[in-house]
Amino acid sequence: QKEVEQNSGPLSVPEGAIASLNCTYSDRGSQSFFWYRQYSGKSPELIMFIYSNGDKEDGRFTAQLNKASQYVSLLIRDSQPSDSATYLCAPLEGGGNKLTFGTGTQLKVEL
Amino acid sequence: GAVVSQHPSWVICKSGTSVKIECRSLDFQATTMFWYRQFPKQSLMLMATSNEGSKATYEQGVEKDKFLINHASLTLSTLTVTSAHPEDSSFYICSAIQGEQAHTDTQYFGPGTRLTVL
Numbered sequence: 001q002k003e004v005e006q007n008s009g010p011l012s013v014p015e016g017a018i019a020s021l022n023c024t025y026s027d028r029g030s031q032s033f034f035w036y037r038q039y040s041g042k043s044p045e046l047i048m049f050i051y052s053n054g055d056k057e058d059g060r061f062t063a064q065l066n067k068a069s070q071y072v073s074l075l076i077r078d079s080q081p082s083d084s085a086t087y088l089c090a091p092l093e094g095g096g097n098k099l100t101f102g103t104g105t106q107l108k109v110e111l
Numbered sequence: 112g113a114v115v116s117q118h119p120s121w122v123i124c125k126s127g128t129s130v131k132i133e134c135r136s137l138d139f140q141a142t143t144m145f146w147y148r149q150f151p152k153q154s155l156m157l158m159a160t161s162n163e164g165s166k167a168t169y170e171q172g173v174e175k176d177k178f179l180i181n182h183a184s185l186t187l188s189t190l191t192v193t194s195a196h197p198e199d200s201s202f203y204i205c206s207a208i209q210g211e212q213a214h215t216d217t218q219y220f221g222p223g224t225r226l227t228v229l
Contacts, residue, residue: 034217034218036220042222042223043204043220043221043222043223044155044204044220045220046217046218046219046220049217088154088155097143097160097208098145098157098160099145099157099218100157101154101155101156102154103153103154104154
């Protein structure tokens with residue numbers, strides 16, 4: 001059973017702060033990792049993906065990957081109230097095209 | 112680009128009836144589409160993988176005779192919930208990838224269909 005673990009939260013951060021969202025996964029064969037944002041009642045929308053160890057930056061978002069530790073994270077700089085949502089970590093199965101979703105971390109950015 | 116639509120966005124039906132949900136890729140050809148189900152406060156659970164022109168591959172525990180999937184073209188996949196019951200009430204979401212490699216071809220999600228079975 002492939003597992004993806006995320007702290008369900010809620011994670012509360014003040015506006016303008018850095019939000020750090022963490023995810024661990026069990027499938028050692030996973031090579032690509034996706035972060036999605038899901039607002040309440042809506043479908044997921046892609047934030048970014050990463051497949052190399054290290055950091056990948058895209059605007060206010062930075063994904064970090066450590067395959068040895070089976071750990072991936074998402075940093076959100078200068079958090080805004082509009083960032084308040086549930087963030088889903090989704091490793092791509094090794095050798096396949098299916099995503100396994102974590103339960104997500106609820107982020108609340110407070111004014 | 113990479114827009115996926117779903118229709119209807121919500122549906123209410125009586126127990127025992129069948130409901131069809133459409134998933135379309137609007138600006139690209141989707142070789143593979145996925146169907147997910149999401150219950151309140153839970154994560155997305157993959158139901159099946161749909162490839163154009165072939166039978167869908169269902170995840171363990173998903174009844175293929177109850178959830179009929181047809182991927183008749185590179186832009187359209189349909190999910191039919193047959194003989195729906197209240198426990199089938201959920202948020203059904205489809206996604207699509209453009210090419211053969213999900214490594215670089217992201218799954219683009221449709222807006223979802225909220226099904227309520229009375």
